[in-house]
Amino acid sequence: MEKLPPHIEMCPAVPTRSDPRGSALAMRGVERVLGGKPILKGIDLDVPAGTVLALLGPSGCGKTTLLRCIAGLDRPDAGLIAVDDFTVSGPECFIQPEKRRIGMVFQEPALFPNRTVGGNVGYGLPRAERDGPRVERALALVGLTGAADRMPSTLSGGQQQRVSLARALAAEPSLILLDEPFSALDAPLRAELRGEVRRLLAAAGATAVFVTHDQEEAFLIGDRVALMLDGKIAQVGTPADLYERPASRAVATFVGDANLLPAQAEGDVALTPVGRVPLARPAHGRVEVVIRPECVAACKGDDAIVERIEYYGHDAVIVTSSQGCPVRCRVMGRPPFDTGDRIGLEYVGEPSVAFTP
Amino acid sequence: MNWRALGATALAVALTVPFALPFAYLLVRNGQDLGGLWSALSDDRLVGPLLRSLALGISVALAAAVLGTSAAWLVARTQLRGRRIWALLLCLPLVIPSFVGAVALIAAFAPGGLVEDLLGIGWLPEVSGFKGAFIVLTLLTYPYVFLPVMARLRGLPPSLEESARMLGRRPIEVFLTVVVPQARAAIAAGALLVFLYVISDFGAVQLLRYDTLTRAIYADRLLDPITSIALSLVLGLLAVAVVAMERRSSRVGLRDQARMGTPLMVPLRSGRIPAYLFLVLLIGFSLVAPIAVLVFWAIRGLANGSSDATSVVADPGMIIEPLLSTAGVSVLTAVVALLVILPIAFRSVRRPGRLGEVLAGTVVGGFALPGLITALAFVFFTLSAPGPLGALYQTLPLLVLAYVVHHGALALGAAQSAVAGVPARLDDAARIMGKGRLRRFTGVELPLMLPGLAAGAGLVLLSTAKELPATLLLAPPGFSTLATKVWQAAELAAYEEAAIYALVLVAISAILTWFLVVRPALRSWAVTPVAGTSSTGVDSPITSGYPEVTAP
Incomplete structure (x- = not known):
């Protein structure tokens, strides 16, 4: 049989006021x-x-x-x-x-299959309003005007999820x-x-x-x-x-693409394989600097060697090796380089952040 | 198709013929005497019993649907303590045959019975008729609704009920507006099985003297066989129609969505006491009370002894003979049923198609026909047949044949799954290694199928051990099973004796049910059902492969 049920039990019917925080x-x-x-x-x-x-x-x-x-x-x-x-x-x-x-929309639409779209949307409303203008308004909001009498199974997955949203919104x-x-x-x-x-x-x-x-x-x-x-x-x-x-x-690597480059920090600037990078918070000594690939510009020069090019169409990532560490560099369109070329790298972004490793 | 395949098909078809015999006989016999059929159908002898059968069937089905669905919701969806135990106890009334339930009710209210003893009242209510039959059958059949509804609740995606709660509806409203509509197909399937059980029931209505079709058919069989055969046809058509409906309803509407996570459990709060009270009373009246009554009479009988030296009360050793007869004939039936069913299962699984469906459908049809009618058809057939066929009347082979025809479907589902469970590749592999057909069967297929086949044979064994009407009509003179002993003693109002036989029968039935039905069910509940594979949970050859609907 099933595992333990969630420990949901009795509680006072009237909510108690907690510290108001706005x-x-x-x-x-x-x-x-x-x-x-x-x-x-x-x-x-x-x-x-x-x-x-x-x-x-x-x-x-x-x-x-x-x-x-x-x-x-x-x-x-x-x-x-x-x-x-x-x-x-x-x-x-x-x-x-x-x-x-509280309204909730689940991963799956979770529409009641035995009720019409209107019946689903009106489910959370007071009895008198269950097939009134509030249902139509909520459906209009999600772009499904006139679908109230249809059954959920006749809708596409996207439409079902819209109905689910309308159902949650209708109850305000x-x-x-x-x-x-x-x-x-x-x-x-x-x-x-x-x-x-x-x-x-x-x-x-x-x-x-x-x-x-x-x-x-x-x-x-x-x-x-x-x-x-x-x-x-x-x-x-x-x-x-x-x-x-x-x-x-951890945040830097989970959110978006990031180069974490070893660097020497001197106050509000750090020396990295892509040159001098301004720091938002002053730091000193050996650090790792977060450098987004689009903040590195590729130019003529001799700083790094192109190891690989990832071409996505609207943009491309040049994977280079500079002073022995990999540096990813994002450019718009197709880069004018080939594997094995030597190029220059330059930091062009806002002040970045550094972490002590 | 080569000669060997042709032979296998011919064998399967030939083995299926007996399953169609009773119904075919009813059709032919009624067709030969259309005048008699018409006069029987057009007068009161039909209308009264038919209406009573329908009234009892519908009211018991409705009551069982309400009880079974409520119990399933309480067990599957509320913060009840001892969920597993309740689920188990709520299935157990399945082990009590309807005539044993009826004996218990009559014995409880009989003069000197448990009720008089406990309450000390001199006036006892009348328990026979519709009231008694309704109570006994409802209490014994609600598990047929409880089980499929439990299975359905397990398969429901929790987000449906969670959505409804988040939209501001109280748990009871969620039950009525979301759970019940979603479980409707399962409830309907269970209720149809209950309806079939009730209209086929012989033991309870006979003992409680409620004149339904089965009672009229039984009463008329000697003096007015034409009416009896005509009524049998009506009941047979009704039963087959119900099974057809059931098969259709269980085919649609039970498709599950993907199910994720554990369902939200409803806190019972102030409903805690009524909830536990409901379950305690339900189990108390359907399971504890009948057994308590039987134990009461049995103990009193054994303590007081009896003046009748032929009674089991005077000599408990007399239990041995019917016990051995029951065991012997049940084992024999199970083995024969398996031998008959296996070629049919092979044919229908290995060569799927129209013919296989017809064969399997015919076997299920044999099960749908009430046991009383199957037995009567064999009685009339052998009595009117000349020569060697006529000599079969009230012989062991004919009894076993009737059992096999009536219960064979119980083994069919299990045998079909067992055959389907053997990968055809294995046979090819063994063949490449140069093994002959027989060696391949005994060396490869049979060992793999054995557990499934044993389960199927076990279900036939269990149902045969509890069988009453066919045994009454077809058993050789002097041959008694536990069921017929209970019956004879109950008709003589010898409740002490009936109670002893009934307790032994219930004990055997409980042990077999535990191993064959309850344990597999509990095991399958332990794992979360896979999306899209919904079983109604009811053990019936009609819905699935693992049946336990036993005509009383």
């Missing part, structure tokens, strides 16, 4: 152990009202578990979760998922959770829906947490991105924060 969603020290293995190791996170947080991380890092804890589908072993300044989960209290006013929840909602769709459809969902969430002024393992998706959809690694939040910030000023080596 955040639509606040988490403090959230921990969860599943099957003897710690999955969440003390999560602190705030999502201001009206913003979208992309929760980014590799599979198995605990992001879905965190989302389920917020939803009330799982109960944390420690820590506090507050929604709109009401504690929904804490040591003494646990609000059942149906009382949290205080918070919307999206758990990798596009992972089952093919690439072109994904790209299309990404933009659409971003527009929708902004138009609705919704507060949302969007879970994904895809960095591009996280950057496109999130006003802010929280990178989760191994059960902990590694960094929270705007996409530019994460990309340009990663808080750790």
Whole structure:
């Protein structure tokens, strides 16, 4: 038979007021152990009202578990979760998922197959409004006007996921959770829906947490991105924060393509195999500097030798070897070099960050 | 097609013929006497029993659907303690044959019975008729709904129910608006099996004196055989129609989506006491109470002894003879059934096609026909047949033949899976190494198939050991099984004696059921079902391969 059920039990019907912080969603020290293995190791996170947080991380890092804890589908072993300044989960209290006013979109559309599209969208509404204008409005929002009488099985995968989103939005929840909602769709459809969902969430002024393992998706959809690694939040910030000023080596390598070059730091400048690189934070001695491939310009010179060229069409990466370490260098279009050529390298980006190895 | 393949096909077809005999006989016999058929069908002798059969079948099916579905939801979806134990206990009423359940109910309310003893009341309610039959059959058949619904709930993607909860609906609303519609096909399949069980039931309605079709057929068989045969045809058509419906309904609607993670368990909170009370009462009345009543009478009988020296109460050693008869005839039937079924299974699996389906369908049809009708058809056939065929009446070979025709389908599913489980490559490999057909069969295929075949034979054994109507009609004079002993004692109101035989029968049935049905089911529940492979969980040759629907 099945494993232990989630430890969801009784809790006071009236939520208790927690420390108000002005955040639509606040988490403090959230921990969860599943099957003897710690999955969440003390999560602190705030999502201001009206913003979208992309929760980014590799599979198995605990992001879905965190989302389920917020939803009330799982109960944390420690820590506090507050929604709109009401504690929904804490040591003494646990609000059942149906009382949290949180909308959720799952990986699969999870539409009720026995109900029409309209019946699905109206499912979370008060009885009197179940087939009224609110259903039509929600469907219009996702571009499915007039589909209310169709059965979910007659829709394509992308359309089903839109209905699922309309269903979550129709109830006007205080918070919307999206758990990798596009992972089952093919690439072109994904790209299309990404933009659409971003527009929708902004138009609705919704507060949302969007879970994904895809960095591009996280950057496109999130006003802010929280990178989760191994059960902990590694960094929270705007996409530019994460990309340009990663808080750790791990963040730098997970988010985007990065050269980590050995260097000698002297205050706000470092000597690297690609020359002098300005530093955002002063450092001294032996360090590793994060250098994005597009911040390295290739020119005529004698600094490095071309080992390989990865040609992608719209751009290309020249893999070079400079002073014995590999340096990746991104150029637009097709590079005017061949394997074995000697070229010059030059740093052309903003001040970067350095870590002591 | 070479000569050998032709021979195998001919053998399979020939072995299938007996399974079609009872129904064919009913058709021919009624066709020869259309006037008699018409007069039997157009008057009260048909309408009353038919309506009573339908009323009982429909009401028991509905009640079993409600009980079985509620119990499955409580066990699979709420924070109940001891989930595995409850699931196991809720299946166990399957081991009690309907006539034993009826004996227990009658004996409980009989003068001097458990109810009078415990409550000390002089006035006892009337338990016979519709009321008693409804109670006994509902309590014994709800597992036929419980099992497929459990399997379905296991296969449901948790995100459906989670979505509904996130959209603000309380667990009970989620149950009614999401779970029940999703489990509808499983509930319907289970309810149809219950309906079939009830309209085929002979023991319970006969003992509780509720005049359904089976009771009318049995009562008329000697004095008014024309009516009896006409009613048999009506009941047979009804049963076959139900099976056809069941097969169709189980074919559609049970496609599972990918299922991920463990389902959300509903906290019971203030519903905790009613929930446990419901399960305790259900198991109490369907399992504990009947056995307690039997134990009560058996102990009282053994303590007081009996003036009748031929009774098992006076001499417990007398249990040996019916016990050995039951075991012997059941083992014999299981072996014969396997020998008959194996060529049919081979033909239908190795050469899939229309003919294979017809053969398998005919075998299942033999199972769909109520045991009473199968037996009656053989009785009338042998009694009216001349010479050597007529001499078969009430002989052991004919009894075994009737058992095989009625229970063979129980082995068919298992045998088909066993045959399908042997890769055809192995046969090719052995052939290249120069082994002959017989050597290949005994050396390669048979050892691989043996566990599956044993399971199939075991199901035939279990059902034969509990069989009543065919044994009553076809057993040689002086040949008694445990089932007929229970029956005879119950008809004489010798409850002490009936209880002893019934307890032994239930014990044997429980042991066999544990090994053949419960353990495999528990083992399959231990692993998460793979997406797209939904089994209804009901052990029936009608839906799947591992049956346990035994005509009472």
